[in-house]
Amino acid sequence: MSKLSEAIANICEKRQWLYKPILLMESGAKKLIFRCQDCGQCVLSQNAFTCCMRCPKQIRNGPCGGTRPNGRCEVYPNRACIWWLIHRRAKRLGVVHKLKKYHIPADRRLQYTSAWMNMFAGRILPLQLGKKPKEVTLTKKDPPPLR
Amino acid sequence: MAAGNLELLLNLGHFVVCGEISPPQSADKAAVLKKCAYFKDTVDAVNFTDNQTAVVRMSSVMASVFALECGLEPIMQMTCRDRNRLAQQSDLLGAAAAGIKNVLCLTGDYMSFGNHPDAKGDFDLDSVQLIHAVSELNQGRFLSGDVLKSPMKLFIGGAANPFAEPFDLRIIRLGKKIAAGAQFIQTQPVFDVPRFEKWISAVRDEGYDQQVHILAGVMPVRSVRALIHLRDEVPGSLVPDEYILRMDAVKDDKEKSAEVGLALAVEIVDQLKRIPGIKGIHFMPVMWESITPRLVEQCGLLPRPKPVIASESSEEAV
Numbered sequence: 001m002s003k004l005s006e007a008i009a010n011i012c013e014k015r016q017w018l019y020k021p022i023l024l025m026e027s028g029a030k031k032l033i034f035r036c037q038d039c040g041q042c043v044l045s046q047n048a049f050t051c052c053m054r055c056p057k058q059i060r061n062g063p064c065g066g067t068r069p070n071g072r073c074e075v076y077p078n079r080a081c082i083w084w085l086i087h088r089r090a091k092r093l094g095v096v097h098k099l100k101k102y103h104i105p106a107d108r109r110l111q112y113t114s115a116w117m118n119m120f121a122g123r124i125l126p127l128q129l130g131k132k133p134k135e136v137t138l139t140k141k142d143p144p145p146l147r
Numbered sequence: 148m149a150a151g152n153l154e155l156l157l158n159l160g161h162f163v164v165c166g167e168i169s170p171p172q173s174a175d176k177a178a179v180l181k182k183c184a185y186f187k188d189t190v191d192a193v194n195f196t197d198n199q200t201a202v203v204r205m206s207s208v209m210a211s212v213f214a215l216e217c218g219l220e221p222i223m224q225m226t227c228r229d230r231n232r233l234a235q236q237s238d239l240l241g242a243a244a245a246g247i248k249n250v251l252c253l254t255g256d257y258m259s260f261g262n263h264p265d266a267k268g269d270f271d272l273d274s275v276q277l278i279h280a281v282s283e284l285n286q287g288r289f290l291s292g293d294v295l296k297s298p299m300k301l302f303i304g305g306a307a308n309p310f311a312e313p314f315d316l317r318i319i320r321l322g323k324k325i326a327a328g329a330q331f332i333q334t335q336p337v338f339d340v341p342r343f344e345k346w347i348s349a350v351r352d353e354g355y356d357q358q359v360h361i362l363a364g365v366m367p368v369r370s371v372r373a374l375i376h377l378r379d380e381v382p383g384s385l386v387p388d389e390y391i392l393r394m395d396a397v398k399d400d401k402e403k404s405a406e407v408g409l410a411l412a413v414e415i416v417d418q419l420k421r422i423p424g425i426k427g428i429h430f431m432p433v434m435w436e437s438i439t440p441r442l443v444e445q446c447g448l449l450p451r452p453k454p455v456i457a458s459e460s461s462e463e464a465v
Contacts (some may be wrong), residue, residue: 009207056259056268057227057228057254057255057268057270057273058270058273059254059270059273059286060273061275061276061320061321061323062256062274062275062316062317062319062323063273063311063313063316063317063320064273064333065254065306065307065308065311065383066256066257066276066311066382066383067312067313067382067383068311068312068382068383069310069311069312069385070312071312072173073312074257074382074383075257075259075331081312083316084312084313087313087315087316088313094317096315099316099319100319100322100323102275102279102323102326103276104276104277105232105272105280106292108271110364124230
């Protein structure tokens, strides 16, 4: 994101005693509110604040072909299709255009790491608040973050 | 690299016909060849399903290779359920090397629908990302960014479901697939034609029908049970009551029931042919492959244009 945020991430990630509480705080809050699945590369801000990793197939790009007519999941008929929820909330928030964004494959190295710190370190997309996000990917040479 | 029959015909503006074969649940090559015989000269290309409905079957890559042996052009289906991005890319390389020209990228049915409901699903990529991966391979790059030693080319397909909710998001996702590199789209089987027309008009409004070849799916069914199963058990399919009533009236007579099923499919195809933006029909005669020659003939889609597959030898000569 910026030099400052990278410095903050750098400081936090080098210190277990600092990183662990941040991770606990983040995942605690996100688990409670969004049922976070710890992918470590948050797309909540793109998906109308609904976690798409709750989908049984963990689809990051749009719904699969099996959404039932009443908006339920094909795998679990008693649950709502996550992408149906995302679409409904995006309509209410007026952010349907954000759903047009193509999401690159998830980086599995980031699972169970702090998405906030990954964002600060510039490993993943920054929070999308009006501005168009720049696509960021970890390269093979980047060290995996602390778990 | 020579383009496949399907790509050539679509680019020449022909109204193409595709079939679908599900490989056997055994190591029986003869069964594949027997099914291939029904499609030879009646369709332009045939889909080979990849463990459809999560039931273990012969690999779609190998079944496609057998189809090539008997001169049929395969469309290899590839799902994201069983392979991670390494296996997917390696299978794509193998398929391209074997002479397979077309690949259809799907997310895949969930394991709980099949005969190994206790299995772990992979779902490393989703179908849009898989389309992107194939398109990257076509451009000579792996997903990691590494460069391929020699070029390869596959004609990339994606699927679309015009009947499932939420409607607008389906159009958005189709746009994503096109942006990711899809060159043809096969839809779920159409029974509800008015709903399909609504979908295709939304697609035309976005101009997607100009960017991608859309093939409408048609599934002939031979019993009312199959139709009811489709309506009730298969999420994301709409079957109008009218068809169920018509099939129900002849449910006791097996032969008549098959005739009515065939007539329904022909009716649907006749309606679809008139819709602008449709570039072909994709027949899915699941467990009823033997009907294909009659079905294609009754739809007035025979004879098929001669296969224009540039044989490997002539390619090498160039």
